[in-house]
Every structure is written in structure tokens, then in C-alpha cells.
Amino acid sequence: MSGDLRISTDRSELDLALIHHFLSTHTYWAKGIPLELVHKSIDHSLCFGGFVGKAQVAFARVISDFATFANLVDVFVLPEYRGHGYGKQVVQAVLDHPELQGLRRFTLATGDAHALYARHGFTPPQRPETLMELYKPDVYASAIRR
Template identity: 40%
Template sequence: MPADPLLHPDYEFSADAARLDAGRVHLLLTEHAYWAAGRGREVQDAAIAGSRSYAVYHRPSGALVAYARAVTDGATFAWLADVVVDPVHRGRGLGTAVVAGAVADLETLGLKRIVLKASDDGRGLYEHLGFAPLDDPAPWMERRPELGK
């Protein structure tokens, strides 16, 4: 993937799954993302295995500093999840870079819809990249084990 001219030269976006440091992803999510608190490493590894993963790396150190993944059938639908940026590297557009890179990759699939659940602090970033609230959220439903049958 060519270099993003809007991304600072000290950082690099990648969709290369072979390059992904799953341990670092797990650490970032469990320490800096409230929705992933308590998520075990085996669960995170399974989530990565069932998803397309995207990362931003700090070029001088090679460290993974931002991450996002997409759960998709590769033809009609994707759910963008687990967007996280290392707090040490925040404020440099890395959240925007990892989400924009993921969306660009997913757009090549011709999907009908990409959805996400926006956190309050991420809402502006997602709106800037073209995400909007659902026109009619009423038909959407969920099933959670803790709710019973």
C-alpha cells in the first residue's frame, strides 16, 4: 500500500496481517479501550483471526501504535471494531489514519454497508470520514447471552 501523504512520515499504515503483533493489540485494547477490558488473549486472537486487521506503526521503533479490525463477509457488509490508538501517540491523526485506511481497503470489496458503534470520543472522527447515524435504527436488533433467550 502506498504511503499516505497525510500521515506523518514517522508513521506507516499497514493492512498486512502477517506483520500484526497480536500481543501488542491485546495490550492496547485491554489497557486503553473500556469495551475490551477483561478480554482474554485467546478471545482477542480469535477475533483477529476472524477479521481483517489494520494498523499504524511507528517507523523509528517499529511498534504498533494504532489498530482497527473489520468483521466482514467480504461481499456485502462489514463491522468496524476495536479502533484504538496508543495514548503516547494520540493527537497525531493516527485514529483517522487507521480508520481511513481500513475504509479504503474495505471499499475495494464493493460492500453495501460498513457499520460501527461509535464511542463518544470517536464520534467526530467517524463523522469526518463519512459515517452517520443509522437512518432507521429500529429494525436493528441484537442478541446478547446475558439477556437470556
């Protein structure tokens, strides 16, 4: 199962069915997300696919203006491929990407992977009192999509 991880930002290589299935059934942050929203989110993001051989085993997505701000989202490694450092490699590839250099702020939210991101320099917000959000945790379950 172990092997070299190849990371690509070529959207045409992404296994959209795998990404949708994982996000909609195996995550706490996107449970139930409709397929069309996954497609739309990928179309409007810089995406990173992690591949062992021809199989996609990891994914990450960055939302950015490529000048001042980026937000890292939807990071995952398939359970059967965990423990090989693939998550670390994907996050490092994100941080090394040429279009994501010199940003003033790079954010993410995590409920369970603080140690992974801390290794890459992420910290709790310097001024959490300045941050606000409009959070709708059940939007995928309650929204009717056209």
C-alpha cells in the same frame, strides 16, 4: 514521537501482546478480553496495524463478508501517539481498502469517537428501529474459557 504512519494489513507484523494489553486494560468495550479471544478475532478479521518506525501504535479490525457488509471494531491509537492524525489515517485506510469497496452497509459502534467517524461519512443509522442486538457487556468477566 511524531512520524510517518505506515499502515499494514499483514497479520504477521501485528504486535499481538500490545493489542491484547490495550484492548483488555484500556478500553471500555473489551476490558478483560482473554488473549485467546484476541488471537481468534484477529484470525477471522481484516486487520490494520499502524506503525511508526518499527513500533505498532494503532490498530483497527474489520469483520466482513467482503461483498455486502462490514463492521469496524477495535480501533485504537496508543495514548502517547494521539494528536497526530493517526486515527484518521487508519480509518481512511480501512475505507480505501480494495476488498471493502461497494458494500451496502458498513457499521461501527462508538461511545466516544463520533466526530472521528462522522468525518469519514458515518452517520447514525437511517432506520434505527430496524436494528437489534444481543449484547452481553460482561461476557469476558463472567465466561469461563477453555
